[in-house]
Amino acid sequence: MKTDKGPATFGHKHLLGIEQLAAEDITLIMETADSFKEISTRTIKKVPALRGKTVINLFYEPSTRTRTSFEIAEKRLSADSINIAVSTSAVVKGESLKDTVKTLMAMQPDIIVMRHQNGGAPHFLTQIVDASVINAGDGIHEHPTQALLDLFTIIEKKQAVKGLVVTIAGDIAHSRVARSNILCLAKMGATVRVAGPPTMIPAGIQKMGARVFHRFEEACQDADVVMMLRLQTERQAEGLFSTLREYNRLWGLSARMLRYAKKDAIVMHPGPMNRGVEIDPEIADGSRSVILDQVENGIAVRMAVLYLLSGGTGDITE
Amino acid sequence: MPAKTPPPGRLKILDAKDIDRILTRIAHEIIERNSGAGNIVLVGIRTGGIFLARRLKARIDAVEGTDVPMGVIDITLYRDDILTRHKKPLVGKTVIDAGIEDRTVVLVDDVLFTGRTIRAALDALMDFGRPARIQVAVLVDRGRRELPIHADFVGRTVVTAPDEQVEVWLTEMGKKLRDQAVVFKKGSAG
Numbered sequence: 001m002k003t004d005k006g007p008a009t010f011g012h013k014h015l016l017g018i019e020q021l022a023a024e025d026i027t028l029i030m031e032t033a034d035s036f037k038e039i040s041t042r043t044i045k046k047v048p049a050l051r052g053k054t055v056i057n058l059f060y061e062p063s064t065r066t067r068t069s070f071e072i073a074e075k076r077l078s079a080d081s082i083n084i085a086v087s088t089s090a091v092v093k094g095e096s097l098k099d100t101v102k103t104l105m106a107m108q109p110d111i112i113v114m115r116h117q118n119g120g121a122p123h124f125l126t127q128i129v130d131a132s133v134i135n136a137g138d139g140i141h142e143h144p145t146q147a148l149l150d151l152f153t154i155i156e157k158k159q160a161v162k163g164l165v166v167t168i169a170g171d172i173a174h175s176r177v178a179r180s181n182i183l184c185l186a187k188m189g190a191t192v193r194v195a196g197p198p199t200m201i202p203a204g205i206q207k208m209g210a211r212v213f214h215r216f217e218e219a220c221q222d223a224d225v226v227m228m229l230r231l232q233t234e235r236q237a238e239g240l241f242s243t244l245r246e247y248n249r250l251w252g253l254s255a256r257m258l259r260y261a262k263k264d265a266i267v268m269h270p271g272p273m274n275r276g277v278e279i280d281p282e283i284a285d286g287s288r289s290v291i292l293d294q295v296e297n298g299i300a301v302r303m304a305v306l307y308l309l310s311g312g313t314g315d316i317t318e
Numbered sequence: 319m320p321a322k323t324p325p326p327g328r329l330k331i332l333d334a335k336d337i338d339r340i341l342t343r344i345a346h347e348i349i350e351r352n353s354g355a356g357n358i359v360l361v362g363i364r365t366g367g368i369f370l371a372r373r374l375k376a377r378i379d380a381v382e383g384t385d386v387p388m389g390v391i392d393i394t395l396y397r398d399d400i401l402t403r404h405k406k407p408l409v410g411k412t413v414i415d416a417g418i419e420d421r422t423v424v425l426v427d428d429v430l431f432t433g434r435t436i437r438a439a440l441d442a443l444m445d446f447g448r449p450a451r452i453q454v455a456v457l458v459d460r461g462r463r464e465l466p467i468h469a470d471f472v473g474r475t476v477v478t479a480p481d482e483q484v485e486v487w488l489t490e491m492g493k494k495l496r497d498q499a500v501v502f503k504k505g506s507a508g
């Protein structure tokens with residue numbers, strides 16, 4: 001029993017953020033995901049790799065696509081998956097995170113996929129559980145699997161990521177997607193630009209490896225990838241911008257704006273989209289949009305992460 | 319051929335000429351057993367099996383004037399030890415464009431040992447359809463089966479000890495390798 005390149009070592013028990021990953025780890029996830037993508041094209045879209053493993057999807061924030069994507073990934077690996085959504089759980093009755101998790105641990109899960117409104121919650125979880133923890137988005141901190149699926153999509157469309165110019169635009173300050181993507185793309189050798197109104201650009205973002213632009217036209221100039229972020233309209237009360245109409249005119253991705261980017265530039269969005277706000281419908285549905293590819297690739301990337309984190313001891317011998 | 323007490327270090331059990339003759343014989347056996355090559359799909363098990371399957375295809379096509387479909391199968395995700403190991407084998411792709419429905423699948427691997435690889439390959443194949451039948455072709459059968467599995471076409475049967483390793487090296491694997499099958503003690507540098 002030999003593989004092409006011998007056994008691969010993924011020296012992590014948890015996936016808390018891109019920050020903890022080395023470029024080699026990210027490359028290994030990409031290569032593994034590439035093989036997993038084929039499984040979703042089969043008639044029987046299932047392999048027995050995680051048979052008998054229990055995965056709990058613990059979601060403290062509403063999520064449809066991330067949770068569904070993880071759930072499909074788990075099922076295609078034959079794991080037993082359980083969804084716990086906060087609104088239907090004992091948490092609304094006042095149970096603390098620690099008590100919830102201790103209860104869950106009595107059910108002996110092998111992996112916990114967690115989304116939480118507070119940054120660092122998955123990290124806290126690793127201190128009280130034996131299971132592997134996957135961060136499915138924590139506050140405004142990180143959303144590592146989103147950055148990995150974005151990277152996978154970029155590599156799929158552009159063959160490589162090194163040297164590409166990637167523009168991330170919108171509410172950078174409140175975006176865990178942006179933070180994970182900046183870290184990931186910088187580690188993999190891309191040139192990262194961030195763009196948005198000054199109220200949405202956090203101080204010190206340059207230290208993460210991104211260059212800041214305050215005019216969208218300049219940020220898009222000769223870009224290979226334009227990645228739009230969802231405008232979090234629920235934060236509108238903070239007065240970060242004046243009107244949706246003005247936001248769309250200055251920071252919405254329109255056909256006019258996209259002309260500044262390279263001719264073969266691709267358009268990305270993590271979803272859910274506010275059509276007509278941060279992205280015009282004809283761009284979202286246009287030929288350069290890879291938004292649906294992102295969703296599809298999310299399954300393969302999450303399968304790869306689940307596979308690489310699923311424990312055990314000892315080495316592959318023969 | 320099997321040495322009762324293998325000398326220290328590496329023992330060559332097949333050289334390039336042997337492998338060439340064996341593959342020619344197996345190609346003919348496959349054609350004979352299936353009354354032609356019309357309904358056959360050759361599926362190589364990653365990695366060594368792929369190269370052997372390609373060589374068998376070339377020989378079968380030359381004799382029969384066919385274009386026998388080829389496939390590649392990666393059994394990593396079907397292994398029975400996958401969850402007990404910490405280091406994960408790199409997962410490769412499975413590609414069988416021709417499909418296996420109602421065809422005779424000839425699984426090709428380099429070494430048949432415990433039978434666990436073939437067991438995993440059988441499970442994997444079943445997820446791709448319902449073949450008419452499955453046959454197994456291997457270059458070396460080293461015995462020591464742990465499952466009730468047998469090969470239909472065998473290049474050379476070799477008696478081995480549990481602490482020995484059998485490897486087939488082929489020129490396609492690179493690194494200036496010459497075709498050969500070797501046996502050596504586990505732990506000693508092959």
